[in-house]
Structure formats: structure tokens, C-alpha cells
Amino acid sequence: MITSVLVANRGEIACRIARTCRELGIRTVAVHSDADANALHARTADTAVRLPGAAPADTYLRGDLIVKAALAAGADAVHPGYGFLSENAGFARAVRDAGLVWIGPPPEAIEAMASKTRAKELMGIEPLREVTEADLPVLVKAAAGGGGRGMRVVRRLADLDGELAAARAEAASAFGDGEVFTEPYVEGGRHVEVQVLADTHGTVWALGTRDCSLQRRHQKVIEEAPAPGLPARLTEELHALAVRAARAVSYVGAGTVEFLVAGGRAHFLEMNTRLQVEHPVTEAVFGVDLVQAQLRIASGETLADLGL
Numbered sequence: 001m002i003t004s005v006l007v008a009n010r011g012e013i014a015c016r017i018a019r020t021c022r023e024l025g026i027r028t029v030a031v032h033s034d035a036d037a038n039a040l041h042a043r044t045a046d047t048a049v050r051l052p053g054a055a056p057a058d059t060y061l062r063g064d065l066i067v068k069a070a071l072a073a074g075a076d077a078v079h080p081g082y083g084f085l086s087e088n089a090g091f092a093r094a095v096r097d098a099g100l101v102w103i104g105p106p107p108e109a110i111e112a113m114a115s116k117t118r119a120k121e122l123m124g125i126e127p128l129r130e131v132t133e134a135d136l137p138v139l140v141k142a143a144a145g146g147g148g149r150g151m152r153v154v155r156r157l158a159d160l161d162g163e164l165a166a167a168r169a170e171a172a173s174a175f176g177d178g179e180v181f182t183e184p185y186v187e188g189g190r191h192v193e194v195q196v197l198a199d200t201h202g203t204v205w206a207l208g209t210r211d212c213s214l215q216r217r218h219q220k221v222i223e224e225a226p227a228p229g230l231p232a233r234l235t236e237e238l239h240a241l242a243v244r245a246a247r248a249v250s251y252v253g254a255g256t257v258e259f260l261v262a263g264g265r266a267h268f269l270e271m272n273t274r275l276q277v278e279h280p281v282t283e284a285v286f287g288v289d290l291v292q293a294q295l296r297i298a299s300g301e302t303l304a305d306l307g308l
Contacts, residue, residue, distance in 0.1 A: 002026060002077045002101055002299050006049075006070040007041070008091075009081030010060060013275075014041035017079050020291040029073040031066055033059035047073050060084045063091035067098050077101035077298065079291075086274040087114060103298045105198075105273050109249035113271040117143045117181050122248045123241070123268045127181040133157055135184065140164055142171035143179040146270075148218025150174060153185055186267055189260035191215065192227045194242035195282045197293055198251045199303045206239035207286055207308075210278060223281045230261070238266050245271050253297055254279070254290050 005021050006029040007014045018028045018041065030045035035054045042048040049069040051059035059065070063085055070078055078095045080086035080103070089107040096102050104110075113119045117127060131138055131154075140163050142150025150171030152163040164180060172178035195207040211227035212220040226235075242257035245268070256276045258269040279290050288308055296306060 002103075002295060004029060004046075004073075004075045005077045005079050005103070005295070006031065006066070006073060006075040007045070007079050007081060008060070008066045009079075009084055009086075010036055010039060010041050013081035013083075013277075015044065017081060017291050018045055020289055020295070024292065024295065026295070027075075029070065029075045031060070031069050049073055056084065063088065063094050066091075067094050067100070070095075070100055071098060075100065077103055077295075079103040079294070080274065082274050082277055087272075089114070101298050103253065103294050105252050105255065106250060109251050110273045112249045113245075113273050115143045115179070116141060116270050117179070119245075119270055120183075120268065123245060125268060127183055131157065131160055131182055137185040137187070138182045139185040140167045140180055140182050142167060142175060142177070143181055144175045144177035145171050150180060151218065154182075186260045186262045189262035189267070190227070191220075191258065191269075192230070192238060192261050192266075193256050193258045193276075193278075194238050195279070195290075196242050196246050196251070196255050196257060197290070197297070197303060198246050198253065198255070199297050200252055200300060201302050203303045204243045204246045204251065205303055205308070206242050207282055207288065209235060209238060210281055212278065220278065223278045225281045225285045227261075231264070234261065234264060234266065241266060241268060253294050 004027040007017045021028045028045040030042045030048040032042040053059045085091040089110040092107040137155045140152040150167045152167050167180045168178040190213045198204040209227040210225040212223050214222040245257045256272040260267040
């Protein structure tokens with residue numbers, strides 16, 4: 001049973017996780033940089049551990065320091081929140097190797113879904129190897145990225161080489177990985193995601209859809225749940241594909257599978273192997289505390305035990 005959780009994050013998500021921990025009677029440990037010594041998440045936790053320095057690279061991104069902090073504070077589990085090290089398989093392994101409970105998916109699942117090309121292969125989707133006029137328009141995407149970086153829409157074959165080079169350079173700069181791939185560009189598609197929960201006993205549930213089509217510079221502006229106007233057949237297909245993605249990597253905990261929907265078809269995009277910023281939208285619709293679900297799943301409970 002989990003009795004003390006170190007939250008390897010700051011700000012809103014650290015406060016959010018701590019709130020649920022308090023409701024469950026679980027002690028919380030915060031970590032903070034020098035700049036965040038008086039931040040709300042540090043002031044309201046049961047224990048706060050200083051990470052010397054101000055820059056995230058010296059503090060919140062130092063997995064070794066965070067593991068040491070957890071052990072020194074007597075925590076028995078680590079919750080990564082979102083951002084920072086939440087999708088870092090090496091950090092997840094370090095937490096486990098230290099004898100702590102990792103409140104997230106297995107490191108192998110994080111690694112498998114970290115690369116968009118690998119994720120698509122797991123879903124049986126092959127990238128375009130050679131682009132022809134008939135394939136246009138196509139989308140060039142960074143394999144390891146997100147947020148629109150390393151992404152280019154190509155409508156003329158003559159522009160392809162230049163856009164590939166530009167995308168590789170941007171991806172290498174932003175993510176330290178210059179791998180890119182091409183896929184058909186879905187014109188006018190809706191961006192729909194499916195929230196999933198999976199326990200350690202092989203059960204996976206899809207908790208509805210969220211529409212996040214309204215975006216600015218590839219960043220989501222509005223989330224709406226359930227995604228409006230989807231035919232029941234298509235909703236069922238999205239749920240089935242999301243569960244299939246989770247099962248393909250033996251997923252555990254909360255995650256999100258993202259799709260483009262156009263012409264009555266669902267096109268798999270990627271899987272986010274963490275709690276998302278947008279998770280409260282699903283919580284409000286389903287009346288479920290996803291952080292509590294994560295904690296209970298990490299403690300070995302089944303989805304049936306959650307009473308959802």
C-alpha cells in the first residue's frame with residue numbers, strides 16, 4: 001500500500017496530485033528549485049525537498065536528484081505528473097530500481113510509444129517510404145516530438161526534400177532526435193482523443209472521447225467531452241483502437257490515445273503515456289478522479305475495485 005508520494009513536478013499538477021493524496025490520507029513530498037521555494041506546491045506538501053539551482057535542467061529534470069529526495073524523505077512512491085520526466089523511461093526505471101513505486105506505465109511502454117514511427121508500427125500502420133504525386137499532400141513529422149515542432153505540410157513534390165531537411169533540423173534542435181517520417185495529410189480532420197485506464201491485471205477501459213480540434217499553433221485551446229457529433233459506430237471504433245494501443249504495450253495506469261477523424265474514419269496519431277493537462281475534462285464528465293485511479297492501480301487494485 002502506498003503511504004507517501006513524492007510528486008516529481010511543480011505548479012498546478014503538483015497541487016492537483018497532492019489534493020487527491022490528502023483525500024486518501026497519503027503523505028506528500030514536494031520538490032522545488034530555489035526559484036520555487038515559496039511556491040504553493042512546496043508550501044502545502046507535508047514535506048518539501050530543495051533541489052539546488054534555478055533552471056529546470058538542474059532541478060526538475062535531474063532524475064537522480066529526485067530519486068535521492070524521495071528516499072531521503074521516506075517516500076515509497078513517485079508520481080511524475082505531466083511534462084518534465086513524466087515520459088522518461090530512464091527515470092521510471094531509476095525509480096523502480098530504487099525500490100520505489102512508479103505511478104505510471106512500465107518503462108517499456110513509455111519507450112514503445114515515445115517514437116511515433118514505432119507506435120504506428122505497433123498499430124499496423126506503415127509510413128510513406130517514397131512519396132509520389134498521388135500521395136500529396138503529405139505531412140512531415142518529427143518521430144520524437146510534439147507541439148507542431150518538426151512538422152511540415154508538403155503540397156508540392158518539389159518542396160519535399162527541403163521540408164524534410166528543415167523538419168529534421170528543427171526536430172534535432174527541439175528534441176535531440178532528428179528522425180522524421182511522412183504520412184498522408186488529413187485535410188479538415190478533427191482531433192479526437194480517448195482517455196484510457198489500465199490495471200496490472202490486463203484490463204483496459206476507454207473512458208470516452210475528448211475533442212480538441214480548436215487549436216492555435218498546434219496547441220490545444222478548447223477540449224470538449226464527449227466529442228460532439230460522432231456516430232456511435234465511430235465512437236466504438238475509437239474506443240476499440242485506443243484499447244488495442246494500450247494492450248499492444250501492456251499499458252498500466254492513465255494514458256491518452258490521439259486520433260484524427262475525417263470522412264468517417266479514425267486515423268491513429270500517437271499515445272501519450274502519462275496524465276494529460278486536459279484530464280479534468282474527462283473527470284468532470286465521468287465523475288472520476290483519475291489521479292486516485294492512478295494511485296490505486298499502482299497499489300495493485302483492479303479497475304473493478306475502483307467502482308467506476
